[in-house]
Amino acid sequence: MTEVPVFDGDAVMAAxxxxxxIERVRTAFERxxxxxxxxxxxxxxxxxxxxxxxxxxxxGDGFASLKWVTSFPxxxxxxxxxxxxxxxxxxxETGELRAIVDCAAITSLRTGAAAALSAxxxxxxxxxxxxxxxxxxxxxWAGRCLAAAAYGPGVCxxxxxxxxxxLAEELGWRTGGREDAAAQDVVVTVTPGAKPVVVASDLRPxxxxxxxxxxxxxxxxxxxxxxxxxxLFCDDWPQASAGGxxxxxxxxxxxxxxxxxxxxxxxxxxxxxRGASDEITLFDSTGLAxxxxxxxxxxxxxxxxxxxxxxxxxx
Amino acid sequence: MTEVPVFDGDAVMAAxxxxxxIERVRTAFERxxxxxxxxxxxxxxxxxxxxxxxxxxxxGDGFASLKWVTSFPxxxxxxxxxxxxxxxxxxxETGELRAIVDCAAITSLRTGAAAALSAxxxxxxxxxxxxxxxxxxxxxWAGRCLAAAAYGPGVCxxxxxxxxxxLAEELGWRTGGREDAAAQDVVVTVTPGAKPVVVASDLRPxxxxxxxxxxxxxxxxxxxxxxxxxxLFCDDWPQASAGGxxxxxxxxxxxxxxxxxxxxxxxxxxxxxRGASDEITLFDSTGLAxxxxxxxxxxxxxxxxxxxxxxxxxx
Numbered sequence: 001m002t003e004v005p006v007f008d009g010d011a012v013m014a015a016x017x018x019x020x021x022i023e024r025v026r027t028a029f030e031r032x033x034x035x036x037x038x039x040x041x042x043x044x045x046x047x048x049x050x051x052x053x054x055x056x057x058x059x060g061d062g063f064a065s066l067k068w069v070t071s072f073p074x075x076x077x078x079x080x081x082x083x084x085x086x087x088x089x090x091x092x093e094t095g096e097l098r099a100i101v102d103c104a105a106i107t108s109l110r111t112g113a114a115a116a117l118s119a120x121x122x123x124x125x126x127x128x129x130x131x132x133x134x135x136x137x138x139x140x141w142a143g144r145c146l147a148a149a150a151y152g153p154g155v156c157x158x159x160x161x162x163x164x165x166x167l168a169e170e171l172g173w174r175t176g177g178r179e180d181a182a183a184q185d186v187v188v189t190v191t192p193g194a195k196p197v198v199v200a201s202d203l204r205p206x207x208x209x210x211x212x213x214x215x216x217x218x219x220x221x222x223x224x225x226x227x228x229x230x231x232l233f234c235d236d237w238p239q240a241s242a243g244g245x246x247x248x249x250x251x252x253x254x255x256x257x258x259x260x261x262x263x264x265x266x267x268x269x270x271x272x273x274r275g276a277s278d279e280i281t282l283f284d285s286t287g288l289a290x291x292x293x294x295x296x297x298x299x300x301x302x303x304x305x306x307x308x309x310x311x312x313x314x315x
Numbered sequence: 316m317t318e319v320p321v322f323d324g325d326a327v328m329a330a331x332x333x334x335x336x337i338e339r340v341r342t343a344f345e346r347x348x349x350x351x352x353x354x355x356x357x358x359x360x361x362x363x364x365x366x367x368x369x370x371x372x373x374x375g376d377g378f379a380s381l382k383w384v385t386s387f388p389x390x391x392x393x394x395x396x397x398x399x400x401x402x403x404x405x406x407x408e409t410g411e412l413r414a415i416v417d418c419a420a421i422t423s424l425r426t427g428a429a430a431a432l433s434a435x436x437x438x439x440x441x442x443x444x445x446x447x448x449x450x451x452x453x454x455x456w457a458g459r460c461l462a463a464a465a466y467g468p469g470v471c472x473x474x475x476x477x478x479x480x481x482l483a484e485e486l487g488w489r490t491g492g493r494e495d496a497a498a499q500d501v502v503v504t505v506t507p508g509a510k511p512v513v514v515a516s517d518l519r520p521x522x523x524x525x526x527x528x529x530x531x532x533x534x535x536x537x538x539x540x541x542x543x544x545x546x547l548f549c550d551d552w553p554q555a556s557a558g559g560x561x562x563x564x565x566x567x568x569x570x571x572x573x574x575x576x577x578x579x580x581x582x583x584x585x586x587x588x589r590g591a592s593d594e595i596t597l598f599d600s601t602g603l604a605x606x607x608x609x610x611x612x613x614x615x616x617x618x619x620x621x622x623x624x625x626x627x628x629x630x
Contacts, residue, residue, distance in 0.1 A: 006629075038361065041358070043355050043356070045374055045381075046374075047410070050408060053372065053405065055370045055372050057360040057368065064360055066368070068383075068403045068405070072410040080410065080411065081411075084411060085412055086412055090368065093362075094365070094387070094390070095362070095365065095387040095399055100628070102630050313323075313628055314323045314626070315323055315401055
């Protein structure tokens with residue numbers, strides 16, 4: 001029996017600030033692209049009628065992780081978290097369990113970090129202003145990570161005015177309508193994806209879009225006519241084509257694999273990113289287990305270096 | 316943030332005795348056979364050169380579970396556990412995490428319980444004596460569960476004399492050679508499966524074999540000539556045909572699906588079990604996520620009823 005540290009959401013956030021999260025997510029994409037980090041397909045376990053559980057395994061840098069996370073879309077209506085669960089971090093060399101980590105905090109951090117990283121990698125060199133469409137938990141973390149990466153000021157838009165106001169106040173940005181947010185240099189969409197929140201007439205030369213919300217086939221945050229004008233990138237083709245922003249267009253035969261570049265390939269320099277500065281880029285972020293692993297390792301390292309406390313349990 | 320109970324191995328064993336484990340494993344097989352309990356395929360994450368991790372999800376009776384467990388075969392040589400990790404138990408209605416449970420204890424209990432259950436369901440009515448070939452952790456728990464189910468006395472055989480002596484002393488049984496153990500009414504094999512430990516000349520009319528050890532394609536504890544004389548049962552055809560005792564014979568085209576009956580179908584009364592009393596039955600136990608779930612629910616219930624203590628962590 002060994003003592004295993006347990007990290008709640010506060011400990012995760014204390015251990016990994018947005019800048020470190022962006023750095024670790026960049027490393028995760030890079031090492032996955034080289035093949036050093038492994039990521040079998042996630043498994044879905046349906047839990048009708050309220051949602052599903054996902055088991056997301058990954059291995060890299062001497063660790064193996066498994067995130068057990070919910071998507072219970074109706075939970076916010078009953079005051080319960082939509083995304084909850086835990087991540088188990090193990091030593092890939094000995095098999096021993098090394099840490100238990102709150103997964104909502106990890107998910108928010110790595111999701112926000114991916115949006116900011118995509119702006120750094122794919123956005124125009126002079127991109128500065130930010131639009132956040134959907135200012136819930138992950139939208140807010142995208143804003144925080146972009147601010148940490150020196151983007152902004154930005155426009156916060158949300159059908160729930162309070163959510164937009166809270167985020168704008170926190171970051172020193174302003175609130176605005178959907179159209180206003182969609183006109184900025186870097187636009188992050190984090191909505192349920194049931195109907196598009198970016199249409200073709202919103203687009204301006206040189207913009208970068210990060211679509212984080214659509215998480216199942218048939219959902220999309222950009223209308224097809226907008227998507228067609230973008231140069232397309234994703235985190236992972238199998239996930240993006242099956243259930244991300246691009247999945248509807250893929251299913252309809254409108255987007256084929258050779259038109260979509262994985263961001264890891266761009267980071268590695270093996271594929272071209274943005275071409276001309278007036279191109280419009282779109283990053284389809286579905287959220288990968290390797291991102292979770294990268295953040296979890298950073299949390300564990302912070303604890304080993306005595307930078308954050310943790311409860312210990314015998315297991 | 317909520318308080319989540321954490322159960323170490325001692326707490327698991329205090330919460331669930333062998334009789335209760337057998338009862339819960341029976342229920343798990345039964346409800347899986349009716350379709351009430353769900354079990355997506357497990358996912359393997361290779362961790363070369365030492366082993367692999369498995370993520371095993373299941374859902375039933377209002378809970379969802381995920382076992383994150385290692386198989387690091389060489390670990391015993393370096394004083395580390397071969398099987399380690401944790402099981403996460405969640406509420407399938409709300410998604411909330413309900414418990415974190417040591418997975419080595421759960422794995423031992425449910426594996427031993429399956430052996431005993433298979434003897435009850437498939438063994439001859441007058442079967443009594445037991446042979447345990449391979450007296451490591453899971454062999455010992457098979458012995459304990461069979462003893463709890465009123466089988467015995469038995470013969471404990473192991474290439475490591477101390478392991479056999481320890482188990483024999485604990486249960487009031489005796490030690491013996493492989494051939495001696497293989498001659499008993501109920502024979503449980505829990506060996507690495509690299510070479511057969513039961514050959515055709517060992518077989519006697521009316522015996523029941525439970526093969527627990529082979530866990531990958533190409534491994535087998537019964538030689539093919541012995542297998543051919545048995546009526547065949549398994550816990551789950553997809554797992555058994557892919558990596559259980561039967562997998563080699565399946566791959567060689569010697570055993571087809573219609574010759575193998577799932578034990579859940581027998582428990583439900585939808586399929587025939589043992590025919591004549593002199594038939595020889597073989598149960599291929601690969602170990603299912605639904606068994607883990609059944610035991611984990613019992614652990615959680617025991618805690619809710621104040622029968623076992625647990626450390627609480629915030630997550």
